[in-house]
Amino acid sequence: MHDATVDRVADETSPVRSGALADLPWTTLRRVVLRGGHAIPRLEDVLDTVTVPIMLEIKAPAATDLVVAALRGREIDWELSRVSSFRAEAVARVKELAPHLPVAPISDTVDDDYWALLDELDAASVSTVHWSSVPAAVVDRAHASGRTVITGGLGEAAMAAAQAAGVDGFCTDDPRIVAGRR
Known part of the structure; x- marks a missing residue:
């Protein structure tokens, strides 16, 4: 991802809507719902x-x-x-x-x-x-x-x-x- 955090790109319905990418484990990142309903890919x-x-x-x-x-x-x-x-x-x-x-x-x-x-x-x-x-x-x-x-x-x-x-x-x-x- 380009951003350092998920704050700007997470959908308002996402169970995870904030946090620094470097601090979030994959188990948390994979639960982020991006705008448009997409997930963060590996x-x-x-x-x-x-x-x-x-x-x-x-x-x-x-x-x-x-x-x-x-x-x-x-x-x-x-x-x-x-x-x-x-x-x-x-x-x-x-x-x-x-x-x-x-x-x-x-x-x-x-x-x-x-x-x-x-x-x-x-x-x-x-x-x-x-x-x-x-x-x-x-x-x-x-x-x-x-x-x-x-x-x-x-x-x-x-x-x-x-x-x-x-x-x-x-x-x-x-x-x-x-x-x-x-």
């Missing part, structure tokens, strides 16, 4: 059903080993999919456990320290929170180094501009925004 369930490239964000570094274990043996389009995190230690652990997995550390800014991190981790992509932090020079440098550029924080108009500028991928919690884009 990562394995998502991986069993997904047929499109994924951007799998590790929110809690302590979960990294479990995430990598869940990915082992799966047929996933790794040319377009990425394992990402705002936490450099989580991305570094992914590379330690599974060097073949393409990673994309997420950052608010693209500065010299971020470029050094990308090199250190042999990252496949530049990944930023907002399109505003991806000027043309960032796209050019990423592409020149063999990396793709992935960003979020886009509405329809900004996504078209970002795509025209060479951004390769988009993250959103509303897949209707990216439907039909390639």
Whole structure:
């Protein structure tokens, strides 16, 4: 889930309507009813059903080993999919456990320290929170180094501009925004 808690996404009829994901055991999380009547899926369930490239964000570094274990043996389009995190230690652990997995550390800014991190981790992509932090020079440098550029924080108009500028991928919690884009 994108949120750190179930508070915003739990349906008003859910027997569990609040709590931090990191603090709730699976026996509690599986009882959460999301808006629209859906349940919270386990990562394995998502991986069993997904047929499109994924951007799998590790929110809690302590979960990294479990995430990598869940990915082992799966047929996933790794040319377009990425394992990402705002936490450099989580991305570094992914590379330690599974060097073949393409990673994309997420950052608010693209500065010299971020470029050094990308090199250190042999990252496949530049990944930023907002399109505003991806000027043309960032796209050019990423592409020149063999990396793709992935960003979020886009509405329809900004996504078209970002795509025209060479951004390769988009993250959103509303897949209707990216439907039909390639």
